[in-house]
Amino acid sequence: MQKPAPFTPAERAAIERVFVERKSVRAFSGEPVARETVEHILDVAARAPSGTNMQPWRAHVVTGAVKDRLSATILAALKETGGARAEAEYKYYPDQFFEPYLTRRRKVGFDMxxxxxxxxxxxxxxxxxxxxxxxxxxxxxxxxxxxxxxLEIGSWLDFGYFLQAVSIAARANGLETCSQAAFAAFHKTVRAELALDASEIVVCGMSLGRADWSAKVNALETTRASARDFATFRGFE
Ligand SMILES: Cc1cc2nc3c(=O)[nH]c(=O)nc-3n(C[C@H](O)[C@H](O)[C@H](O)COP(=O)(O)O)c2cc1C
Incomplete structure (x- = not known):
């Protein structure tokens, strides 16, 4: 590819909006999304960088009866365990939460x-x-x-780039997402239902579709610490 053309101010504003206005959507309209659209979003997202271009991501896309069956099977498993979540194959969170993470985590829960x-x-x-x-x-x-x-932890880092890219590419196409570690806890059910190979670990799930902006839950606004809080700057003055 040639040297990319610089962005116009309007393009820059649009690109920043697609990031800044992204939020996890937890109520969707249910309006169908074509396979081509999902494929396009995944193709765009796959431009994400990865160490030595290994591209460690794999995606299993479900809709219609296949999705409904997966949902039903997980909900049945959830009921069976009385709501107790099984262990994911990897650890997302520490056993003991500590500050500042504990307060942030509580806030998003209480707000929702x-x-x-x-x-x-x-x-x-x-x-x-x-x-x-x-x-x-x-x-x-x-x-x-x-x-x-x-694969090692480095590839999981690459995976994070990819997941964010999926969310952003979805937004560019008028769709919203919610990343969901919740699925990792039901990896056994997911594995059986989708006939996943034993070599694969369920990283997370994601909901994708048009948002139902009238749903209360989608009014949730999350905050962020600013760069001044989490970054240090040296050698500028
Ligand atoms: C990898 C990952 C897993 C997540 N898992 C869940 C989940 O299982 N259920 C859920 O409702 N939200 C989940 N979230 C959404 C986070 O709660 C959300 O990103 C965070 O509160 C910030 O809010 P925002 O995405 O609206 O900016 C997950 C986010 C990420 C990045």
Whole structure:
């Protein structure tokens, strides 16, 4: 490719908007999304960089009856365990949360339940909301992302670039997403249902579709620490 053309101010504003306005959507309209659109989004996202261009990502895209069956099987497994989540094959969170992460994590939970009118301590309502994960929040498309278990932590770093790229490419196409580690806890069910190879680890799931902006849960706004808080700058003055 030739040297890329510089962005116009309008293009720059649009590119920044697609990042800054991205948010996890937890209620979708259910309007179908064509396979070509999903394929296009994944092709765009696959331009993500990866160490030595290994491209460690794999995506299992489900819709219609296949998605509904996956949802039903996971919900049945969830019911069987009385809501207790099985162990994922990898550890996302530490056993003990600590600051500043504990406060941030609590805030997003309280804010979401607050919007939904769920009282603190109402475990049944929280569980019902959590179960929505497995219905892909009503999205027409579900994606299960997997990685070869022989790969190392560096490839998981690459995977993060790719996942963000999927969310951003989706937005550029008028669609929204929610990344969902919730699926990793049901890797056994997902593995059986989608006949995943034993070499693959379920990294996470993702809901993809048009947002239902009238849903209360989608009013959730999350905050971020600013670069001034998390970055140090040296040698500038
Ligand atoms: C890898 C990953 C896994 C996530 N898993 C879940 C999940 O299982 N369920 C859920 O509702 N949100 C999940 N989230 C969404 C986060 O809660 C969300 O990104 C965070 O609160 C920031 O909000 P925002 O995405 O709206 O900016 C996940 C996000 C990431 C990046």
């Amino acid at each position: 339940y607050g919007l939904l009118g769920i009282e603190r301590g109402d475990k049944a309502a929280m569980m019902a909301q959590g179960a929505q994960n497995y219905l892909f929040f009503g999205a027409p498309i579900g994606i299960i992302f997997t990685i070869d278990r022989k």
